[in-house]
Amino acid sequence: MTDNATAHGSASTGDSRPGPSLEALAAAGFDVDALSDEQQEVVRALTPEELALLVDIRGRLDAAAPEVQAHADVAGGALF
8 A cells, every 4th residue: 555545545635624424424423523633534435335334333323322321422432
């Protein structure tokens, strides 16, 4: 892998604006601001199918959790 390549082969632009992947995760309730720059790059490289899977899993976890737990902050947990 080259210096600026992501896992799916697209080059990183160095752009700090949130991409569609980060915006979709934020809309689904993920705290994307808590992710490191490196983690945000991983999210930007997700395929649409991977992104949809994360959003689906998050929705199912939220639906299965008690109301109070669904809104609790979990240290270091971007998914929960």
